[in-house]
Amino acid sequence: MRRARSIALGLAGVVLLGIAWEAYKALAPDAGVVVGGVTVLPRTSAIAMPHIGDVLARLGEPVTGGAGAEPLWRAVLEACGFTLGVSAVGWVVGVVVGMLMAILMQRFRTAESALLPWVVLSQTVPLIALAPLVRRWGAQLHVGGLDWQDWMSVAVIASYLAFFPVSIGALRGLASPDRAHLDLLRSYSAGWWRTLVRLRLPASVPYLLPALRLAAANAVVGTVVAEVSIGVRGGVGRQIVEFASAASGDPAKPWGPILGAVLVGLVAAGAVALLGVSLRRYRRGETP
Numbered sequence: 001m002r003r004a005r006s007i008a009l010g011l012a013g014v015v016l017l018g019i020a021w022e023a024y025k026a027l028a029p030d031a032g033v034v035v036g037g038v039t040v041l042p043r044t045s046a047i048a049m050p051h052i053g054d055v056l057a058r059l060g061e062p063v064t065g066g067a068g069a070e071p072l073w074r075a076v077l078e079a080c081g082f083t084l085g086v087s088a089v090g091w092v093v094g095v096v097v098g099m100l101m102a103i104l105m106q107r108f109r110t111a112e113s114a115l116l117p118w119v120v121l122s123q124t125v126p127l128i129a130l131a132p133l134v135r136r137w138g139a140q141l142h143v144g145g146l147d148w149q150d151w152m153s154v155a156v157i158a159s160y161l162a163f164f165p166v167s168i169g170a171l172r173g174l175a176s177p178d179r180a181h182l183d184l185l186r187s188y189s190a191g192w193w194r195t196l197v198r199l200r201l202p203a204s205v206p207y208l209l210p211a212l213r214l215a216a217a218n219a220v221v222g223t224v225v226a227e228v229s230i231g232v233r234g235g236v237g238r239q240i241v242e243f244a245s246a247a248s249g250d251p252a253k254p255w256g257p258i259l260g261a262v263l264v265g266l267v268a269a270g271a272v273a274l275l276g277v278s279l280r281r282y283r284r285g286e287t288p
Helices: 002-027 052-059 072-107 109-124 127-139 150-174 179-187 192-230 236-244 255-278
Strands: 033-035 038-041
Touching: 002 052, 052 072, 052 255, 072 109, 072 150, 072 192, 072 236, 072 255, 109 150, 127 150, 127 192, 150 192, 179 192, 192 236, 192 255, 236 255
Parallel strands: none
Antiparallel strands: 033 038
16 A cells, blocks of 8 residues: 555656646746746747647657658667666666775775765766766776777766765765674674674665665766767767757657656666665665
8 A cells, every 4th residue: 555655646746747837838928937137937938848748749750750760759768778778887886886985984984084075075076077088088098908988988977976875875874883783793703894794784774775776866867968978879868969959840859858868767766676675674764
């Protein structure tokens, strides 16, 4: 019943969002709401806000008017698969780096004092400026027979956003065991490694799972932004830019890959939620 209630509330939220979209489009002026010469609410013209029905109908039409063009929904799904794969690679790398940094900071107070400020400051760097630099640095790497690809640069950007919530959440979780539990393991002559495996890692699950979900969403955002900045073809980000050029004559077309990006985020978060099912015994008192 609880799961059915959650699904029903989620669907109700989507329906209410669609109703609010259509209601605002029907009531607001085409130029938007302007106060003192400043547009405070968006425009409602067909280019800026097409009807939801038009967007859904456009998904079933061919991408272009050429003969044999595939439907828009299929092209969007193919782009979603590419973006999801790159996001998954970035998420895995970000989780590994974040966990290693959290373990290091928990083990040594000096490392925490030295690394934690830089971990926080790292998220202030704009991705649009960072993505071309990562691509240039990657092109200069020559390790054995490794041929650096542009999608690898996108994965690095995704991991750059994903490692932050993991490192912070894991650090809180590793420090969460009660003093009595730590003293008990110490009385059994358990070393640092055994305490980490038997106590600290299981205790960190309620803090780590929300961080993993946030890291999955961050990885998708980083992948889409990096695809736009680097110009990698095949993903949702590049597709949004390409379809936006046709927005004046086909306003519903760019919303297809936008919905695809939303779908990728939902699939990524859902995959992490399935991971949490296997760790249910450790999720008591989960902290968002």
